[in-house]
Amino acid sequence: MKWEEIWNVPPYSLNREEKEALLTERLMELTKFHQKNCPEYKRILESICWKPDECSSYRDLPFLPVRLFKEMDLMSVPRNEVIKTMTSSGTSGQAVSKIYLDKITAANQQKTMVKIVSEFTGSARMPMILLDCPGVVKNRAMFSARGAGILGFSMFGTKKIYALDDEMNLKVDELKAFLERYKGQKILLFGFTFMIWQHIYKEFLRLKEEGIRFDLTNGILIHGGGWKRLEKESVSQEEFHRCLKEICGLDSIHDYYGMVEQTGCIYMQCECGHLHASIFSDVIARRPIDFSECGIGEKGILQVVSMLPQSYPGHSLLTEDEGIVLGEDDCPCGRKGKYFKIIGRIKNAELRGCSDTYAASVV
Numbered sequence: 001m002k003w004e005e006i007w008n009v010p011p012y013s014l015n016r017e018e019k020e021a022l023l024t025e026r027l028m029e030l031t032k033f034h035q036k037n038c039p040e041y042k043r044i045l046e047s048i049c050w051k052p053d054e055c056s057s058y059r060d061l062p063f064l065p066v067r068l069f070k071e072m073d074l075m076s077v078p079r080n081e082v083i084k085t086m087t088s089s090g091t092s093g094q095a096v097s098k099i100y101l102d103k104i105t106a107a108n109q110q111k112t113m114v115k116i117v118s119e120f121t122g123s124a125r126m127p128m129i130l131l132d133c134p135g136v137v138k139n140r141a142m143f144s145a146r147g148a149g150i151l152g153f154s155m156f157g158t159k160k161i162y163a164l165d166d167e168m169n170l171k172v173d174e175l176k177a178f179l180e181r182y183k184g185q186k187i188l189l190f191g192f193t194f195m196i197w198q199h200i201y202k203e204f205l206r207l208k209e210e211g212i213r214f215d216l217t218n219g220i221l222i223h224g225g226g227w228k229r230l231e232k233e234s235v236s237q238e239e240f241h242r243c244l245k246e247i248c249g250l251d252s253i254h255d256y257y258g259m260v261e262q263t264g265c266i267y268m269q270c271e272c273g274h275l276h277a278s279i280f281s282d283v284i285a286r287r288p289i290d291f292s293e294c295g296i297g298e299k300g301i302l303q304v305v306s307m308l309p310q311s312y313p314g315h316s317l318l319t320e321d322e323g324i325v326l327g328e329d330d331c332p333c334g335r336k337g338k339y340f341k342i343i344g345r346i347k348n349a350e351l352r353g354c355s356d357t358y359a360a361s362v363v
Contacts, residue, residue, distance in 0.1 A: 152263070274339035
């Protein structure tokens with residue numbers, strides 16, 4: 001199937017067999033492409049004696065540990081064709097992943113993200129509140145993955161404001177005026193989990209005692225970036241949702257799972273609380289003892305595959321996250337494909353999410 005045809009397929013419409021065929025064809029092509037065009041990747045495949053004729057499914061393709069992008073410069077296009085270099089989030093002293101994008105890969109990432117997110121927000125752009133500070137997209141000292149997330153989701157908004165100033169203080173008057181201006185309309189909100197809790201929810205709670213309240217009943221919140229710090233504060237996803245609904249009426253809340261190494265192919269949380277793989281990607285849970293594929297409901301290390309990475313060999317990666325595939329093609333929300341949940345980071349793995357790395361920096 002050509003890209004022009006793929007863009008016309010709804011992102012959660014293919015069943016297991018249809019998606020298997022699509023991903024196997026595309027990921028085999030990418031593996032051979034990167035083998036030919038990335039010398040380091042070629043040497044890796046040679047070291048494991050990889051033979052394409054032994055792979056009948058994308059599940060059989062080799063995968064790279066995601067940490068490798070912190071240790072090596074991996075690209076499959078000439079350096080002069082790289083238009084953007086993405087770096088992962090990280091606390092001070094941590095190495096960061098470097099992801100090299102050419103024009104084609106960057107464009108496909110953006111198109112894919114639009115297709116996926118629009119399934120949850122609708123196709124119309126909305127007034128948007130960015131639950132962060134404006135400096136994050138200007139200051140290179142801030143976590144670049146955080147800024148990239150903000151810029152990526154900003155394309156879904158029309159009129160946009162930042163809810164926080166660069167000292168991470170809530171801009172109360174500006175936020176009140178914005179909500180009054182768009183009263184009765186749907187409003188899109190985007191931010192990172194810990195920052196929303198720390199700088200939005202807690203401030204809303206304090207202001208409530210002063211008689212100041214914000215009505216976000218018509219809001220749609222998309223958030224991501226890790227839960228590790230909130231789990232330490234004993235804040236579950238259920239508690240997070242309950243508190244936001246109670247303090248400001250916000251009820252449409254969607255977490256997402258994603259990483260800079262596979263930008264564009266995010267895994268959105270549905271109304272049932274499940275993370276979903278679209279037709280552009282998939283998730284496989286693997287047993288740590290031998291990397292065999294786990295069964296439904298069995299905890300394992302997550303492997304993620306994506307048909308997007310063309311300028312670098314990031315199409316099949318072993319993450320440092322544990323998770324459980326809960327089912328496939330039968331989520332009560334009606335979306336086809338695998339749905340899953342994240343358990344957490346592998347023990348002793350570095351912090352990666354924008355939310356968690358930010359939390360570590362403010363302890």
